[in-house]
Amino acid sequence: MSTQGQILAGFLAPHPPHLVYGENPPQNEPRSRGGWENLRWAYERARRSLERLKPDVLLVHSPHWMTQVGHHFLGVRHLAGKSVDPIFPNLFRYNFELEVDVELAEACCAEAREVGLVGKMMRNPNFRVDYGTITTLHMIRPQWDIPVVGISANNSPYYLSTEEGLEEMDRLGKATRRAIEKLGRRAVLLASNTLCHWHFHEEPEIPEDMSREHPQNYEGYLWDMRIIELLRQGKTREVFELLPTFIQEAFAEVKSGAFTWMFSAMGYPELPGELHGYGTVIGTGNAVMEWDLTARA
Amino acid sequence: MPLVAAMLVPGSPLPMLRPDNPPWQPLVQGFAQARERLAASQPEVLLLYSTQWIAVLDQLWQTRAHLQGLHVDENWYEFGDLPFDLRVDTALAEACVEGTRALGVNAKGVDYDGFPLDTGTIVACRMLDPEGRLPIVLAANNLYHDWAQTKRLGAMAAEQAERAGKRYAVIGIGGLSGTVFRHEISIEDDHFATPADDALNQQLFAALARGNESGLEAECAAYAGAARADMGLKHLAFVLGAMGNRGFGTEVLGYGPVWGSGAAVIDFTGAGLAQGI
Secondary structure, X not given: OOOOOEEEEEEEOOOOHHHHHHHOOOXXXXXXXXXXXXXXXXXXXXXXXXXXXXXXXXXXXXXXXXXXXXXXXXXXXXXEEEEEOOOOOOOOEEEEEEEEOHHHHHHHHHHHHHOOOOEEEEOOOOOOOOHHHHHHHHHHOOOOOOOEEEEEEEXXXXXXXXXXXXXXXXXXXXXXXXXXXXXOOEEEEEEOOOOOOOOOOOOOOOOOOHHHOOOOOHHHHHHHHHHHHHHHOOOHHHHHHHHHHHHHHHOOHHHHOHHHHHHHHHOOOOOOOEEEEXXXXXOEEEEEEEEEHHHHO | OOEEEEEEEOOOOHHHHOOOOHHHHHHHHHXXXXXXXXXXXXXXXXXXXXXXXXXXXXXXXXXXXXXXXXXXXXXXXXXXXXXXXXXEOHHHHHHHHHHXXXXXXXXXXXXXXXXXXXXXXXXXXXXXXOOOOOOEEEEEEEOOOOHHHHHHHHHHHHHHHHHOOOOEEEEEEOOOOOOOOOOOXXXXXXOOOOHHHHHHHHHHHHHHHOOOOXXXXXXXXXXXXXXXXXXXXXXXXXXXXXXXXXXXXXXXXXXXXXXXXXXXXXXEEOOOOOOOO
């Protein structure tokens, strides 16, 4: 590919395995009677957008591949296996098979090193891809026909401070953008993050009993609405000014870095985000949102 | 029936996967000694608590009878794979599920093909019982359980083992000082991240060697904060819970750095533990 690559869009694409469970795809062993429809329908809308964008590659940053030494990238062309969620094994036992855009992953890793980050390529063919990566990818593109780049969540926001950690994610985002541009890829970014992460500590006997599903925490819900409203208005700068407080007060999973990585790669556009839907999963707040950069051009 | 052995062991796979690396050899040798002592104590079941098996909803206990597969660590995948073939004492594990509920704590058994066993459990089992002869009972580390709750779980698990009439050993799997190097290192140059971490670990050893004194838990809490101890040292809480009021001393069989963090193989000794058959 000789033309300069571009980021077509970014999606906030959370990964509760409940969404896969509710959909009953053939890859997942447990069967359900549905549930979490508002979020699954939100993903259906996001799928239609993705179909229209026709990207070459999907890049996903997942908090459930947490690494201590640097930022890691899937570096094996074909990965397959069975991913069982260690927290919700009753809901998610998924037989996955995916193709990795190793060339782009290597370029992202090299660019990350250029900006002073520790970057590593994961070359072990027996590696079990984490359920966050798989859930996000399944929900956005169940056909699994677009190559992916899987990126770990370095634990710096937790090990160091939120600010230090997110500064690393900002650099990772810029490095990712440069790699995409250099390799001429048409890319879509997926930030696999929940918003408010306060959750119930007990699961209903019937997990998909939606009469039991609601925000765990009113303050957290208010925070989610505030952040979503700002994102819908394109007030990106304000969101990032609020982000550390949001993270602290709502226990927001965006702390793990995917959200910052994605916005950094997109250049923090002051672009209204399209809310495809919002819903809670075991009390946590989840929004499926899209920033279509092609619409801005 | 008696508690015959109690140990703390590290869950990092690195010493096991690179046993010839000089900085990690004290840990490998410590594991070898621990293996001999464990075999001599003739347990019928191992009660394991690993800081790396994370739970958030319930207290989970592994209840699948046969665990077999290949695990790849999400951080240390380039050092090699971790095959495992383990047997679970399902009756005792189910008793622990019920015993946990009796404590007022939500609990579940985990019985799923392909469930991701944690690295620490696999490492401890391979290093302490390489042929997988001993059945095990595995407890998860619920992130919302504190020291006291974890200690109660350890006590409950020991009580269940005694009710079952089993000779049992309790193994806490986890690290010590938690500061790690955040960059690539030459593994042959591995060392403690700071001299202060080493000093703190030595203080912990001294406190443990003094045994079940009233100030031990306060010292552990202070240590855990100062040394960024692995999961607040809850693996020790589980072991202490199982030890109950028994008197004990400890012996450090192996101690060293793992990527800057502290790790040790520690054997609990003393009159509180039953002797071999």
